[in-house]
Amino acid sequence: MSRSLARFLFAALGLAIVSSQVTAQDERLTIHGSANIAYGKTDGLPYFGMSKDGTSDYRSLTLQFNYQLDERSRVVTQLLHRNFGESPTKALTPAMEPIWAFYEHKFENGVTLKAGRNPLPRGLFNEVRFIGTLLPFYRVGNSVYGETLEYIDGVVLRKPFEIGSGWSLDTYVFGGGYDLKYQIPLASGTVVGRLRNESAIGTQLWLQTPVRGVRVGAFLQTYQGTPALTLPDSVRAPRTITALYSADATFEKAFVRAEYSTFDQKDPSYLKFRSYYVQAGITPTERVIIAAEYGGGNNNLSFAPAPLPNLDLPLNQDIALGFTYKPSAQVAFKLEGHTIRGYAFDSAVPSVIPPTGPPFVATLAPKSKVNYLLLSVAFAF
Amino acid sequence: MTTLRKIIGGATFALCFMAAPSAAQDFKVIVNSANATTELPAATVSKIFLKEAAKFPNGSAAVPVDQGKASPVRAAFTKAVIGRAVSAVETYWQQQIFSGKDVPPASKPSDDEVIAFVKANAGAIGYVSAAASTAGVKVVEIK
Numbered sequence: 227m228s229r230s231l232a233r234f235l236f237a238a239l240g241l242a243i244v245s246s247q248v249t250a251q252d253e254r255l256t257i258h259g260s261a262n263i264a265y266g267k268t269d270g271l272p273y274f275g276m277s278k279d280g281t282s283d284y285r286s287l288t289l290q291f292n293y294q295l296d297e298r299s300r301v302v303t304q305l306l307h308r309n310f311g312e313s314p315t316k317a318l319t320p321a322m323e324p325i326w327a328f329y330e331h332k333f334e335n336g337v338t339l340k341a342g343r344n345p346l347p348r349g350l351f352n353e354v355r356f357i358g359t360l361l362p363f364y365r366v367g368n369s370v371y372g373e374t375l376e377y378i379d380g381v382v383l384r385k386p387f388e389i390g391s392g393w394s395l396d397t398y399v400f401g402g403g404y405d406l407k408y409q410i411p412l413a414s415g416t417v418v419g420r421l422r423n424e425s426a427i428g429t430q431l432w433l434q435t436p437v438r439g440v441r442v443g444a445f446l447q448t449y450q451g452t453p454a455l456t457l458p459d460s461v462r463a464p465r466t467i468t469a470l471y472s473a474d475a476t477f478e479k480a481f482v483r484a485e486y487s488t489f490d491q492k493d494p495s496y497l498k499f500r501s502y503y504v505q506a507g508i509t510p511t512e513r514v515i516i517a518a519e520y521g522g523g524n525n526n527l528s529f530a531p532a533p534l535p536n537l538d539l540p541l542n543q544d545i546a547l548g549f550t551y552k553p554s555a556q557v558a559f560k561l562e563g564h565t566i567r568g569y570a571f572d573s574a575v576p577s578v579i580p581p582t583g584p585p586f587v588a589t590l591a592p593k594s595k596v597n598y599l600l601l602s603v604a605f606a607f
Numbered sequence: 608m609t610t611l612r613k614i615i616g617g618a619t620f621a622l623c624f625m626a627a628p629s630a631a632q633d634f635k636v637i638v639n640s641a642n643a644t645t646e647l648p649a650a651t652v653s654k655i656f657l658k659e660a661a662k663f664p665n666g667s668a669a670v671p672v673d674q675g676k677a678s679p680v681r682a683a684f685t686k687a688v689i690g691r692a693v694s695a696v697e698t699y700w701q702q703q704i705f706s707g708k709d710v711p712p713a714s715k716p717s718d719d720e721v722i723a724f725v726k727a728n729a730g731a732i733g734y735v736s737a738a739a740s741t742a743g744v745k746v747v748e749i750k
Contacts, residue, residue, distance in 0.1 A: 253713065258704050292710050297668060302707060326707060332661070345707035353706035360701055512694060555697035606701050 254294040262286045262358030264602035266311065271596040272572035274365070275311030284311050284600075286356040290326075303327045306356060314416040314572055315373055318407050325377050340382040346375055347382065347398040347430040348445045349470045349485050358604020359558045362517035363548050367503030369521040369541050370470065370487045374406040378426065392436025401427045403449075411574045422452040423466075439481075443472035451491075466491040482506045487523075496528035501541055507548075515550035537578065537588050542568030558604045567593045633683035634734045637725050637744040642667065646748040653689045655732060657699065658709050663730075671712040672724045672733040680718070680736045688749065 267280035275281065286308040294300045304326035308319060328342035345353040351366040352375065358364065365371075380402015387395045403424035410417045428447030435441060448465045468489045475482045482505070489499035501523030509515050523541035548562035569577040569591075576591035636652060638644055644663050654660035655669045663669050674681040676693060685693050700711045715721045718735040725731040725744045735741065 256710050258710070260705065288705070290704065292704075304707070328707070340707070347706075354702065357701065357705045360698070360705065512692070555694045555701065606705070 256292045256294075258290040258292070258607060260288045260357050260359065260604070260606040262356060262364065262602060262604045264364055264600050266598060266600040268596050268598040271575065271594060272312065273566055273596050273598055274368075275313030275316075275572065276598050276600075277312065277572075281311035283309060284602075285309055286358075288325075288356055298332045299330065301327075301329050308356070312572070314409055314418045315407055317418055318420050328382075336385055338384040340384075341380075343377050343379050344382045344400070344402075346378040346400065346404065347384075348375055348447075349430075349443065349472050349487075350474055350483060352376070357606055358560070358602060359552070359556060359606045361604075362505065362507055362515055362550060363519060363546055363562050364560065364600050364602050367485065367505070367519065367521045368544065369501035369523045370485050370503055372407075373409070375404060378402045378404050380426070394434040396432040396434065398430040399428070400430075401425075403452075409570075411569075411571060413574045416572060416574070423449040424452050425450045425465075437475075439474075439476040441474050443470075443474075445470040445472075464492050479510070480506075480508045496526075496536075498526040498528075500524050500526075503544075513552050515548075515552070517546075517548045517550070519544065519546040519548075521546075535585075535587055539578070539590070540568060540593070542566050542570050543593075556605055556607060560600070560602045560604070562600050562602075563597065564600070565595065565597050567595045569593065571596065632687070632749070633737055634680050634687075635737055635739065635741060636684075636688075636732065636734050636747045636749055637722065637741055638732050638747050639725055639729050640743060640745050641729055642745060644747055645745075646750055648750050649688050652732070652749060656689060656712060657696075658703075658712070663732075668730040669732055670728050670730040672721055672731055673712045673714040674718075674721060674734070675714060675716050678716075680734065684734045 263285040265280065265282045266274070266276035266284055268276050268278050270278055272278075275284065286306065288304055288306050290302065290304040292300060292302045303324060306323045306325045307321060308323075309316065324343065326343055326345055328340045328344045330338060330340045332338050347353065349370065351361065352371065354360045355366045355371060355376070378400055380400060382398060382400040384396070384398050387397065389395055403422060403426055406421045406423055408417075408419055408421065426447055426449035428445065428449075430443065430445045432441055432443045446467075446469045448467050450465050451463065466489065468487070470485060470487045472485045473483065484502065484504045486502040487500070489497070491497040491499075501521070503519055503521030505517060505519040507515055507517030520543075522543040525539040525541060527537045527539060544564055544566055546562055546564045548560055551559045553559075569575060571594065575594040579589045579591055581588050636647070642663070643665055647664070651660065651664060655663075656671045656673070658671070661669060674684075676697065682693050685691060685696055689696060691699075703709045704711075713724070715724055715733075718739040721733040721735050722739070722741065722744055725733045732747075
């Protein structure tokens with residue numbers, strides 16, 4: 227057992243003991259938790275912490291405490307422990323992280339206010355990205371969700387509206403700041419880091435159609451990267467704009483989902499990032515899910531004012547097929563296979579071949595490829 | 608052929624006989640005796656139990672109380688009023704819990720405990736098996 231897991235379990239046990247004593251006196255406290263534990267193996271290149279040697283040191287665990295203060299108010303904390311094999315992002319990941327710690331108040335007019343470290347309403351899966359019993363694959367579409375925007379330190383307001391004739395609108399607005407993690411494989415080694423984005427404001431809208439299970443959503447946000455805050459205003463980068471569009475049709479026997487993300491930054495050169503995934507599946511019985519997913523995207527880099535043409539760097543292509551067996555709503559066993567083609571792995575692969583002379587046109591190396599299998603068990607209570 | 612007809616006929620009769628209790632309501636929805644509500648649309652009760660609505664139509668606060676996950680009366684209530692299987696509602700609650708939206712209603716292990724909870728809470732709404740004694744609480748008609 228790794229030291230980080232031992233520390234998490236020790237802390238969780240301590241909290242659970244304390245909580246059980248409180249529960250005995252007070253039914254206002256509820257405790258929930260989840261685990262998503264896997265064995266993963268690639269056939270070559272290391273990817274997402276997996277290698278060709280295989281790893282069973284792969285998991286995410288959550289523990290949530292909800293305390294109802296009164297009819298309209300509550301406080302919630304959720305702790306997260308995660309370890310994804312030998313992923314380079316381990317260097318940025320504490321053994322246990324309070325991903326949520328918020329106060330919530332529901333007003334008489336239907337508005338809900340959350341203040342503190344809040345789940346960030348973004349797309350179909352952002353808030354539940356670690357809850358394996360709710361996901362058809364171990365991870366949510368990486369090209370769209372990545373390892374960032376997991377929460378927001380600030381305020382989230384929500385107001386649902388009934389439009390009529392079966393239509394409804396669920397509206398969120400939020401403001402605050404959050405961490406952004408990055409992983410860049412270079413020939414000299416993989417670089418990981420954490421940035422802080424502040425002064426973020428945005429919205430997530432969900433339009434529920436009269437067809438039960440069919441909805442569309444849009445997320446729009448603008449923020450300021452904090453490295454720029456140390457610079458004088460004259461050279462401060464413009465605010466970044468990011469959006470995510472979602473469509474979801476989930477029926478009793480089948481589902482189709484797609485999300486498309488955009489990210490536009492000028493700092494000072496132009497970075498235009500587009501990513502997407504499409505996911506479809508069938509549920510022939512209540513206990514079985516067979517799902518397929520395709521994800522990818524493109525990163526357009528402008529090097530202006532340097533005399534270099536723009537470069538289109540394709541993101542990793544991920545083709546996945548997964549089988550889930552759910553003996554109950556609380557437990558899921560999954561087997562999934564992925565084929566990844568691209569340039570972003572846990573170790574450096576040939577990518578951009580720099581120009582050596584005029585007209586300074588960079589070229590791309592052939593894509594590298596890896597296959598991986600992931601076997602996982604998830605439970606939630 | 609005659610034997611086959613008898614088997615089919617017998618099986619049909621048995622299925623009808625078995626299905627009969629489900630066709631009638633296997634549960635009663637109850638509220639606190641001080642609650643003025645006498646009847647409720649099934650859609651309203653569903654919204655209250657999924658915490659999509661926090662009030663009765665008369666404007667008073669509603670506090671739903673469920674029964675245990677394995678309880679037959681919960682299965683009957685969930686299917687008839689919410690229109691889903693208990694496992695689908697469990698998945699719904701996981702979505703709500705782990706997206707930070709809400710937690711499920713309190714759950715009681717027996718009819719007696721549900722009745723005691725409803726008696727003790729003015730805004731409470733629960734359900735019990737059709738055979739349960741409902742003295743001290745009010746049975747609400749579901750439309």
